[in-house]
Amino acid sequence: MKDILIRKNGHVGHITLNRPKALNALTYDMILEIEKALISWKENTKIKLILVDSNGDKAFCSGGDVSDLYRHGVSGNYKFGKLFWADEYRLNLLIANYPKPYVVFMQGFTMGGGVGISCHGSHRIVGDTSIIAMPECGIGLVPDVGGSFLLTRKSKELGIYLGITGSHMKADDAIFTNFADFFVEEKYWEEAKSKLIKTGDTTFLNKFKRESLNSPLKKNLRLIIDLFSINKLSLIIEEMEMNPVFVHSLKKMLSASPLSVLTSYHMLQMPEIYLSVKEALKIEYRFTSRAQEYTDFQEGIRSMIIDKDRKPVWKYPNIEEVPIQEVSDLLKPLSSASELKI
Numbered sequence: 001m002k003d004i005l006i007r008k009n010g011h012v013g014h015i016t017l018n019r020p021k022a023l024n025a026l027t028y029d030m031i032l033e034i035e036k037a038l039i040s041w042k043e044n045t046k047i048k049l050i051l052v053d054s055n056g057d058k059a060f061c062s063g064g065d066v067s068d069l070y071r072h073g074v075s076g077n078y079k080f081g082k083l084f085w086a087d088e089y090r091l092n093l094l095i096a097n098y099p100k101p102y103v104v105f106m107q108g109f110t111m112g113g114g115v116g117i118s119c120h121g122s123h124r125i126v127g128d129t130s131i132i133a134m135p136e137c138g139i140g141l142v143p144d145v146g147g148s149f150l151l152t153r154k155s156k157e158l159g160i161y162l163g164i165t166g167s168h169m170k171a172d173d174a175i176f177t178n179f180a181d182f183f184v185e186e187k188y189w190e191e192a193k194s195k196l197i198k199t200g201d202t203t204f205l206n207k208f209k210r211e212s213l214n215s216p217l218k219k220n221l222r223l224i225i226d227l228f229s230i231n232k233l234s235l236i237i238e239e240m241e242m243n244p245v246f247v248h249s250l251k252k253m254l255s256a257s258p259l260s261v262l263t264s265y266h267m268l269q270m271p272e273i274y275l276s277v278k279e280a281l282k283i284e285y286r287f288t289s290r291a292q293e294y295t296d297f298q299e300g301i302r303s304m305i306i307d308k309d310r311k312p313v314w315k316y317p318n319i320e321e322v323p324i325q326e327v328s329d330l331l332k333p334l335s336s337a338s339e340l341k342i
Contacts, residue, residue, distance in 0.1 A: 004030045006037045011048040011200025012103075013041040020056025025065040026113045028084050034117065035091045042099060048200030049101035051193060052118065057129070060106040061114025064088065066139065070301040073292040085144070085288045088113065089281040090342050092146045096120035096277040101202045105189055106130050106180070116145025119179045120277060123202055126171040127186035132179050135166035137256035139304055140296030140312075142264045142287050148273045149280035153178045157228035158221065160268045164261045165249035172215040182208040220245055233265050233319060257296035257312070258319045263287060263327045270331070278342060285340035287330050295330065 005016040015034060017024040041047045054060045064084070072080040095102060095117060102121035110118055110132045118124060119132070126132070134143040134151060143151055143163045151159030154177045161167070162177070174180040182205050184192055195204060217224070223245065230236050237254075240246040253261055267287065272279040291297040296314050303312035316322045333339065 003027060004033050006033060008047065009051070010197035011046070012051040012197050013037060013044075013047045013049075014197070015050065015052045017052075017054035017061055020054070020058070022065070023059035023062035023109060024054045024056060024114070025062050026088070026117070027065045028068065028087070031084075031088050031091055035087070035094060038091075038094055038098065047100065049103055049196065049202060050098065050121075051196055052102070052104040052121070053189075053193065054105075054107070057108060059109040059111075059114070060104075060118065060130075061111075062109050063112030063114055066301050067305055069292065070298060070306055073298050078292045081292045082289045085285060086340055086342075088116065088145065089285060089340060092116040092120055093278055093281060093342050096146065098122070103196060103202060103205075105193070106132065107186060107189075109133075111135055112147075113145055115147050115150070115179070119150055120146060123182065123205055124180040125182045125184050125189075125192075125205070125208075126174050126180040127184055127189065128171070129186065130171045130174060130180070132169045132174045133166055134163055135252075137164060137260040137264055138166055138252070138300065140257040140260050140298070140300030140314075141291060142260055142267055142284065144281075144284040144288055146277040146281050146284070148268055148284055149277045150179060151177075152268060152274055155221070155225055156269065156274070157225040158217065160228050160265060161224050161249070163268050164256075164264050165253045166256065167249045167252070169217070172210065172213040173217045175210055176213050176215040176218045181205075183210050184208050233262060237319070257300055257314050258316045258322050259296050259314065259326065259330075260300075262319050262322045262324075263295075263330050266327055267331055281342060282340045283331065286332065286334055289334065289338065289340075290330055 003019050005018050007014050069081050103123040104118040104121045105125045108129050134147045136143050151163045171183050227239050240250045272283050299312050
């Protein structure tokens with residue numbers, strides 16, 4: 001069974017992720033195939049739009065297939081990880097700048113690398129089961145695939161909150177934070193796809209825009225902005241501990257890699273992150289290109305995905321013990337030859 005189905009279908013270039021048992025996690029080959037198809041369809045006048053979906057109910061895409069990265073890292077081959085992330089980020093930027101409508105249907109989990117191939121698109125559809133998140137700190141990484149830019153579009157403070165806690169967003173939260181555009185009940189998805197294929201026209205989707213959002217993040221926005229305007233993470237944590245609104249998100253944050261949490265906290269405040277997807281990707285790559293050798297990434301993958309013991313032994317036991325110099329070193333520019341070229 002092929003991991004990805006790519007074909008021309010009516011007026012659309014149709015991409016279907018086809019690894020439902022692996023929650024449609026992106027392999028390196030899948031990333032290259034998507035990029036190749038998008039480039040070929042750019043100038044094809046018969047293709048009016050791109051349609052991206054996936055098979056299986058549980059997930060549109062749970063992220064990148066990091067088990068491959070782990071295996072290479074164990075053997076000391078860090079070049080593969082650098083290549084994987086560089087090529088993935090090039091695809092993310094291609095999607096963000098794509099000249100034709102890019103319509104994506106996100107059922108179930110859309111996380112990490114899944115966000116990178118969906119939420120940079122022009123027409124992002126969520127439904128009854130949709131859950132979107134950037135949970136990278138939980139595996140010793142930082143929000144990447146241009147997700148740092150997406151996180152901060154509504155507000156810097158909200159972006160920091162979502163990035164360092166890995167909080168889940170259901171449909172209304174995703175629309176409120178600008179990770180999605182339209183809510184369509186999933187029982188109508190096949191009908192909507194058929195219409196796109198038949199007409200090549202996206203205008204009918206406009207009737208699915210939600211004006212009134214039942215969004216917990218919208219309800220708590222002022223609280224989150226006030227709290228995450230405090231300029232020291234330890235003080236933010238103290239305030240979170242006293243507010244029942246943050247019980248679940250605080251628990252997730254404190255179980256994640258302290259090094260990743262503190263690095264993400266500082267990264268999401270860097271001015272470059274807000275400029276464009278391209279600039280955000282360059283900053284993210286400074287961390288990810290160093291991740292396998294110098295951070296908690298290998299241990300996070302071992303614990304959460306390989307051994308599944310969910311008992312990671314992080315480099316530092318808590319956020320207070322993470323040296324700020326180490327955070328700075330992970331985000332500092334690479335050599336001119338090593339910086340991300342996109």
